[in-house]
Ligand SMILES: [Fe+2]
């Protein structure tokens with residue numbers, strides 16, 4: 423029996439023409455990988471002297487509350503690195519090498535936020551926290567859960583970051599502190615879109631979509647309620663209406679669920 427390969431194209435001028443291999447479909451994650459690579463190349467925002475402009479403007483109780491809120495947010499920016507190892511060996515719809523790189527860079531960006539916010543907390547005279555009840559519960563849930571639920575929990579947490587950093591920044595005088603928080607708030611909006619894209623690919627329609635929404639929506643609203651409760655003193659002292667904050671978080675949950 424002949425072992426010659428079957429040629430799918432006819433001979434032309436005596437030279438067999440091999441059928442060109444189909445070009446691989448571009449990854450839906452290449453754009454996100456490039457996005458996070460661009461972000462990685464950014465220098466840190468100028469933090470020299472940050473905090474002084476805020477200390478000069480806010481009262482001691484306002485400062486203390488702001489520093490505490492930032493310290494709570496700072497804790498939430500740390501400790502998500504395990505997911506990179508989990509996803510590295512995970513084979514499921516929506517995950518490819520570009521996604522794995524983008525996710526690793528996303529985690530790195532959260533680490534950058536942790537570094538910046540830690541500096542701001544100290545500059546405002548506050549102290550960093552080692553844990554909070556919400557972080558304790560969040561980490562336990564993530565550790566018990568499979569990869570989809572871990573990603574879902576991270577997605578829900580972006581609602582908090584995108585909503586709260588922006589609201590706090592808007593209360594501050596122009597300067598390094600406000601600019602740094604505004605940059606983080608913009609990053610968090612990007613993170614929301616990044617995770618939304620993942621679940622749009624992984625759970626585009628049908629029962630998968632329904633299951634995603636059944637998980638994401640309650641989790642994101644729970645995270646929003648925790649923010650309103652945990653940061654109630656800061657919101658009150660900085661004159662941020664809880665109703666407006668709730669409306670802002672509601673809009674972000676809806677954006678995530680689109
Ligand atoms: Fe962050």
Ligand SMILES: [Fe+2]
Pocket residue numbers: 532580583609610613
């Ligand atoms: Fe984030």
